[in-house]
Amino acid sequence: MKRIFVFLFSVACIASAEAQLRLPSLFDNHMILQQQSPIPIWGWSHPSQDITIHVSWDTTTIKTKSDNTTYWSATLYTPPASNKPYTITIQAGGEQRVLQDVLVGEVWLCSGQSNMEWSMENSADGKQAMAQANDPAIRLFHVSKSAASFPQVHGEGTWRVCTPESVKYFSAVGYFFAKKLQQNLNIPVGLINASWGGTPAETWTPEEIINADATLKAAADKQGDDRPWCPSRPGVVFNAMINPIIPFRIAGTLWYQGESNTGTPETYKQLMEAMVASWRKEFLNEFPFYYVQIAPYADYGGEGGVLLREQQVKMLQIPNSGLVVISDLVENVKDIHPKFKKPVGERLANLALTDTYGKKDIASKSPLYKAMKIEKGKIRITFDHVPNGLISKGGEPTEFQIAGEDKKFYPAKAKIEGSSVIVSAKEVKNPTSVRFGWSNASMPNLFSKEGLPVPSFRTDN
Structure with missing residues (x-):
């Protein structure tokens, strides 16, 4: 025998x-x-x-x-x-x-750095939700962290049914997005999480695209490659974490990244335009691209944080894109990782529900600076995406500054009039420009009546 x-x-x-x-x-x-x-x-x-x-x-x-x-x-x-x-x-x-x-349902790719990677276990609002996360209609695929000098094809990861155990170390932003989507659409939702804390956007962009553009290559060269916790060379994370899943069919991409690009903020919009275009080409799909603006944080150098947030607003010029603003979701501006991820995921879900799935009566877009008009020693600021007007929480609108031709900015008094704001300061008799929330750690109190915050902006350049 x-x-x-x-x-x-x-x-x-x-x-x-x-x-x-x-x-x-x-x-x-x-x-x-x-x-x-x-x-x-x-x-x-x-x-x-x-x-x-x-x-x-x-x-x-x-x-x-x-x-x-x-x-x-x-x-x-x-x-x-x-x-x-x-x-x-x-x-x-x-x-x-x-x-x-x-x-068969809707499949979304979640990508970026640590705030997208941040798990349910580590999120202040994740632990309680985790215990009830028995969601057989939600499936989770976690792409293992990996980098390579050349494109890889096999990839690593496993599909898992959503349970308290399987979601424990999964992206909290991704899960809360999927949960709201599944509840509103009543169909299965799949998430592919490919994120890595600390990675600059260059690592997620094919190397040849960066090397072909002198501006992008110069910015990438400033990144160096001395991070002990992650790589920063162009293309290496794309090669190992994105290329193996191409051209799997997805409904869209969720992106939460930018903190590691605050050293070169002036090129971020151009870099992201190149990255999104390359991903859409490789996936054979002009999918929607919804992204989170980085949160207020005090320890960025210079004006790196606010300048990158400005670039992220300009990224709305990318076709079929959408922006989530989270300047009101921070408890500690000395912590680069806001603790609460549920409202971030749900705001992303609201964007998808309105712009991808055609749902009505959902507020999904923050007010955005539209134009300014000088009116007798004051400046009127108008906004897009304010169907019912503006409000300020906890008093008059804060974080406005105003300047004249000398470009000296002074703290300004601001008054809401419907869907616009009137800005003035006694020190500035003939104003020419306004700035709002113009610092790395700024947390202003101006919102749409639907409760979505107005992101920082400036009328000068």
């Missing part, structure tokens, strides 16, 4: 060693696929081998063939979103792989 057992064990080992049908880690049990979309699927097998794919939501047989490098690819077409679990069966020669418990 021992000889028979050894023989069978040896045969099993040989069969296992010769197994060639492989899939990226994204294609696994419990995954969520983007609804009503062409879904690229790919993998590796023996060279020049016929591949057949069967999906349980219809009777179509998808056929393809691996090339001489063993790579193969095909396209699936998904049905409308459903909580019904499906299977995907992939056959390659005598090998078969069956993906179980596959849902």
Whole structure:
């Protein structure tokens, strides 16, 4: 009997060693696929081998063939979103792989640095929510931290059904986004979390794009590469954490990053335009890009924080993008990580619900500086996104400054008139410009009546 057992064990080992049908880690049990979309699927097998794919939501047989490098690819077409679990069966020669418990819904990529990475366990509002996070319609895929000098293809990670245990170390911003989306749309939501604390945006952008632009390359060179906790060289995180999931079909991207680019704020908008354009090209999808403005923080050098926030407002020129302002969600301006992530995730969800999913009667956009007009020794500031007017919390509007032609700014008195603000100061008889919330740690008290804060701005340049 021992000889028979050894023989069978040896045969099993040989069969296992010769197994060639492989899939990226994204294609696994419990995954969520983007609804009503062409879904690229790919993998590796023996060279020049016929591949057949069967999906349980219809009777179509998808056929393809691996090339001489063993790579193969095909396209699936998904049905409308459903909580019904499906299977995907992939056959390659005598090998078969069956993906179980596959849902169809909305899939969002979460990326950035530490405030996106910040887990439910570490968030002030995450621990209580975590205990109730038994959400089988929410699925979580965490991309392991990794960097590489050249694009990688296999990637690492596992799809997990959302439970108190699986969500414990997952992005809190991502989870609260998904929770609100799932509650409002009543369909499955999948999250792919690819984030790494401390990484500048250059690491998430293909190296060749940065090297091809002298301005971006000069800014990237200033980053150095001496961070002991993360890399900062252009493209290295993109190569290892984003490239392996391309071109998986996603509904959109959530981005919370910028703190590590406050040393070179003047190039941030240009850098992000390049990064977003490259991602959309690689994913074959002009997906929405919703991002969080960095929070007030006192220990940035010079005006790096406020200048980067200004660049983030200008990033709204990127087509199909949206901005979340969180200047009111900070308890300690000496802490670069605001403790409460639920309102951040929910504000991102509100942007998606209005701009991607067409929901009405949801306030999702902060008021933005529109124009100024000089009126008899005062300046009137007007704003976009104030359908019902402005309010100030805790007294008159704060953090306004005003200057004349000499460019000397003085603290200003501000008065709300409907959807505009009148700004003046006795020291400035002939004003020419206004600044608002113009410091790294500024937490002004001006909001839309819907409760969304006005971000810092200046009328001069």
